[in-house]
Amino acid sequence: MKDIIIIGGGAAGFFCAANLDATKYKITILEQNSDVLQKVKISGGGRCNVTHACFDPRELVQFYPRGNKELLSVFTRFQPGDTMEWFENRKVSLKIEGDNRVFPESNSSQTIIDAMLEEIKQKNVEVKTRCSVKEIEKQGERYVVKTSLGDFEGDYIIYTTGSSPKSLKIIESLGHNIIDLVPSLFTFNIKDNLLKDLAGTSFEMAETSIPKLKTEESGPLLITHWGLSGPAILKISAWEAVNLAKMKYNFEVEVNFISKSPDDAEEIFQQFKQSNPKKTIGQSKVFDITNRFWQRILEVSSTDLNKQVANISKKEMDRIIENLCKKKFQVTGKSTFKDEFVTAGGVDLKEINFKNMSSKILPNFYIAGEVLNIDAVTGGFNFQACWSEAWLIAQDLNNL
Known part of the structure; x- marks a missing residue:
């Protein structure tokens, strides 16, 4: 034998x-x-x-x-x-x-x-x-x-x-x-006001891209204490593992939290504006995201939460949509699942x-x-x- x-x-x-x-x-x-x-x-x-x-x-x-x-x-x-x-x-x-x-x-x-x-x-x-x-x-x-x-x-x-x-x-x-x-599967370490104190907030479908590598992924996304995680991030970390190591985990990632093009997002916003002119923007459910995240988006877009929807200027709307659909973050490191x-x-x-x-x-x-x-x-x-x-x-x- x-x-x-x-x-x-x-x-x-x-x-x-x-x-x-x-x-x-x-x-x-x-x-x-x-x-x-x-x-x-x-x-x-x-x-x-x-x-x-x-x-x-x-x-x-x-x-x-x-x-x-x-x-x-x-x-x-x-x-x-x-x-x-x-x-x-x-x-x-x-x-x-x-x-x-x-x-x-x-x-x-x-x-x-x-x-x-x-x-x-x-x-x-x-x-x-x-x-x-x-x-x-x-x-x-x-x-x-x-x-x-x-x-x-x-x-x-x-x-x-x-x-x-x-x-x-x-x-x-x-x-x-x-x-x-x-490392192949890791989360992105990001310090940014938009994510601060929002750990646990999740998005059903988001799009992530690393412009420098001309690469993109989509899937559920999660805000963590350290930055961003979830399949949309893990997938991109796996496919670009070798390149991201070469970049020493310092790079820019662009996130679309609602998986809609800026044009589509603007159309949704305009329709909401017409049908809910008197609502305050802070209490408005324009997009399918949590209230806390929406209010943070408005803060970083320098928009007064108590403003009526009808009074939101084109400039303000553009800033809000930019932060929702094309938000750029600086990644400064990674966190791996040790186990x-x-x-x-x-x-x-x-x-x-x-x-x-x-x-x-x-x-x-x-x-x-x-x-x-x-x-x-x-x-x-x-x-x-x-x-x-x-x-x-x-x-x-x-x-x-």
């Missing part, structure tokens, strides 16, 4: 172990932390955003700033529908929410963790926690993995460590090229065979998960890449 050593007890490592043929292999998972599946546990606020209900691989790859070309063939063989079926076959009921994110019915990530733990228990997979890998040596046909708990020998290595710099150094020392790591941290960068994709996720440089060596230079926007996509890659590795080994 041959030995498989899986380095990294996260989503990719566990899903791979759960799909391997235990009659053919003795499987050992090495995890440096005291607990396995830590990112699964905290994902989606502890509910675990398992995947995303997008069942067309060509559509699915559009959510991956890095790795989209390579993942097309991977998703053609194992996509979100397969993930859902895998868990449902193991008595985990899943639900698709309004935004197409998929969660367990239980609203608890523990359900997902338990399903995988049960699967590897049935396969007698040995899990070693607090086991820190120091180096990997190729000895003849086999590999020797040197760890804090002694040496482990394997015929096959599956490398699913996540993107820690230490794990990238180990794989680099074996001959792989590493693309520099940069659900996603990075761009990792093992160069040119060195991976995406038919089975094997290394083109090291024989009998497979790589999956965040250690690769693949990342996605939020919504269950990063996990889906892990599940699909891990499944391909298991199929390849099961068919040897």
Whole structure:
């Protein structure tokens, strides 16, 4: 019976172990932390955003700033529908929410963790926690993995460590090229009177753009204590991760809070003015935003809140619309989600065979998960890449 050593007890490592043929292999998972599946546990606020209900691989790859070309063939063989079926076959009921994110019915990530733990228990997979890998040596046909708990020998290595710099150094020392790591999903730090003391205010649909990079995104937007967040910001941070790192996170972002062109906004305003001339502007619900935000817009537009709508001048209206539809903010840094941290960068994709996720440089060596230079926007996509890659590795080994 041959030995498989899986380095990294996260989503990719566990899903791979759960799909391997235990009659053919003795499987050992090495995890440096005291607990396995830590990112699964905290994902989606502890509910675990398992995947995303997008069942067309060509559509699915559009959510991956890095790795989209390579993942097309991977998703053609194992996509979100397969993930859902895998868990449902193991008595985990899943639900698709309004935004197409998929969660367990239980609203608890523990359900997902338990399903995988049960699967590897049935396969007698040995899990070693607090086991820190120091180096990997190729000895003849086999590999020797040197760890804090002694040496482990394997015929096959599956490398699913996540993107820690230490794990990238180990794989680099074996001959792989590493693309520099940069944060990929982060919120923008902005100090601006318009946002002051409005943390928690959200917008159902906003548009964000970074003029210097000629890039734009849209989606829900959230004001935070530090600045701006929400999908409209996170998406743009993911697609422009490398460029924003080069700009040292100092740049201008333009925000359209109401997703309407200035001309359309002016038309709405004029109609409101005609039908509600006597209302005070401060108490007027001209656009679909909170009263507090509307009043702040009026303040920064130097408009008297007690003025009647009929008396709002063209100049004042233009200033208000400018602040609503074309507000420019200076970004002075970023805040990352420490726990659900996603990075761009990792093992160069040119060195991976995406038919089975094997290394083109090291024989009998497979790589999956965040250690690769693949990342996605939020919504269950990063996990889906892990599940699909891990499944391909298991199929390849099961068919040897």
